[in-house]
Amino acid sequence: MKSKVEEVLRAAVESLCKSRGAEKPGGLTYDLQPPKDSRHGDLSTNISFRLSKILRLKPAEIAQTIVAYIEDLGEDSPVEESRIAGGGFINFRLRTTDLGALLQNIHKAGPAYGCSDYGKGKKVVVEFVSANPTGPLTIAHGRQAAVGDALCRILKATGHEVYPEYYLNDAGRQMSLLARSVWARYNELLGIAVPFPEDGYKGDYIREIARTIIEKEKKDSLLKDPEDKAVEYCGQYAVKAMMAWIESDLAKMRVRFDNYFSEKTLYAKGAVEHALDVLRQKGYLFESEGALWFRSTDFGDDKDRVVKKSTGEYTYLAPDIAYHLSKYERGYNMMVNFWGPDHHGYIPRLKAACQALGYPPEAIHIGIVQLTTLYREGQPVRMSTRAGEFVTLRELYEEAGVDATRFFFTMRRQESPLDFDLDLAKEQSQENPVYYLQYAHARIASLLKFADEKVTPEADLALLSSQEEIELIRCLSQFPDMLIAASRLLEPYRLADYLRQVAACFHKFYSFHRIVNEDKELTKARLLLSEATRIVLRNGLELLGISQPESM
Incomplete structure (x- = not known):
């Protein structure tokens, strides 16, 4: 669906440039995403603002020209309605005929619906959790585990070659x-x-x-x-x-790692000295006061960093540099690290080291997964790891269940602190977001199991014309693009948020309409819509590492 709109926009830009005697801008980038409020349309773009400086026109003028071009296409356009908002943004409402064909595509694709080759050619190592083996995993580690594993699954679904890795700090x-x-x-x-x-x-x-x-x-x-x-x-x-x-x-917790990389091996194999030799040869090391320093200020850090003390001991930075050099030497062209908030100040020096080693800054992405506060009966649970007073991840998932634990950990942007309501996580009601999703999946599975009519892609989809039906189909159409956005931005919470929208649309549709009714043709169409919804929920929940019950 999105690709068709992109084709139309490319043609509109070519036409606009030609009419002004200008060359089509090369490498033009712009956003084309579902708007935050679905009432504004199916897709929204800022292309007019990106073209404004190039063509020396106001964004609103460019938007008007693009909208006029699309309207002139008539029935050949995938867009049913275009509206200009905010001085130049364009909101698109897609044709319902194309939306109907979408249900057939979902039925045909099944488990593959939503997958793409967006990340083709990217070999990605995702390092997360990496807790010191000095104690059991805490709920802070648990959130990193859920976020990192969900991202690995999403990256794989969008065509990346993905390798989850745990860095084992077994030295020091x-x-x-x-x-x-x-x-x-x-x-x-x-x-x-x-x-x-x-x-x-x-x-x-x-x-x-x-x-x-x-x-x-x-x-x-x-x-x-x-x-x-x-x-x-x-x-x-x-x-x-x-x-x-x-x-x-x-x-x-259904979290899998391809490799547990031992810090000890870096010392045993001489990898730390090797990494420092690489930096030394490039001129980024110097000695001062008996210590060996890395000239990290050359790459934007606020001060240079010691990598080897005057006593001969390495600092924490030295093996980390060696570890990241090993990632490049193992053939990864994209690195993703998820760290706890106590490492926030460490990011500039490590990124500086990676650039000094000769790798582009965009090759490494370091995300901070903020802390989780556990609430019980409305009160925060006090914890202190060093004093031995904390709730372990095991205690949490044994009480709340793995499904609820994983979903709660991923349902908010990872850079934001998370309040984990333990009582809500255990509640079997539609107030519990994971129960709400699983209930929608189970309801559809039960419906399809006991319906006299069987799902068929030959159903007359033109019969799906109510507001609730169209809204649900439009929501399902966004799944592939949403996964690409979650992959590009490295934000699994987008999938959790999207699935809640799907479930809400389905529950609304279910409340307003009898799916199985006396009209056999309408029943077939609604069953196909229901099955498409189940496929999206199933695929999405699987990517979050959450089970998809057939009954509840």
Whole structure:
């Protein structure tokens, strides 16, 4: 549908340029998207504003010329009505005959409806969650998991070659704190007083790991080893235990990774020094006060950054540079990172490093997934990870269910803080947004199962003429373009928001009209419309990683 309008706009621009003796502008970009308010039309464009400077005409004049061109096409135009708004925006209402044919296309495409080759040629690595293996996943990690996984699914549906990756921070100070925390609890359980490390991990899970070492592995034999060896063992055992827990949670949440990339391997393979050598050869490293610095200000950072301290230790930035260099060396031409809000200030220096390595700024996209506040009975649940006082992701999805957990995490723009109403997530009513969607899918599935008439693409779709029917068809027509927009902007919430619109349109249609009625031809048409709605809901829910029940 959108492609037909784009063809008409191209022709209109050519005609306008020709009439003014101007060449058609090359590389013209403009928006052609569904308006926020569907009452304004099916599609809206800002093309007049983009042409204004080129043609030295007011946007309103350009809009009037384009609208006149489209109206002159008559029945050959896919546009039924064009209206100018806001001094030059053009809103389009598509022909209902084309909308009717859309239902046949949806029926034929089935699970493939909405898919496109928009991202063809893009090999994308999406890094998300990447929680330190120092504790169980929290609800903050859970939101990153749901958002990242949904984006991977959407990118695949729009033709990208996608590789989800988890960066395992298994080196550095936090690993040392984890090891010493377990060692202290190990001694405590054996009746030996050992000072607990300052800033150590105090959650009950640390004591359970130590207890498992005693009961299933080493008993008290670690006491006979040199302390550094015993602490090292505790750390290695704890990382394995935590990663098993983390991977189990991710699997339950239907989140899949192609690769768990270990930070340790960067040091073992000399990748950190290799990355610094690349920057050194390009002239972006310098020494000052005994430390090695990266000249990140050359790329817009507010100050230069230390990559190697005067003590010889690497800073956090050094292995991160090596890790991102490895992504390029592995053949990815697009990188997406989802980070927590505590990393916001880290973005400019890493982007600077990627540019210094020789890669274009548009090749890396770093999104911040804001924190989630959990509410129970209207009150926020207080949490502190370091003090061991927090709600784990496992506790959340076991109480609210995986479907509700995933949907709530993705239903708001990821850059915005999220209030997660646990009571609403568990409610089986149409106030619960995921229940509302699944109920629409189940209602249609039940309707199609028990209807005497079977769905057929040969139905007389001209019979679908009511406002509710046309509104629903128009909503279904937006699915492919919406997925492309979600893919282009890296915003999975757009899909969640769109599916709520689809469900609302269907419930309205269902309330106003009897789908199965005495008119067999009208029944066939409405069944085809219902099936098309089910296909869109099913495909969309699958992309969000949410089940599509046949009955509820």
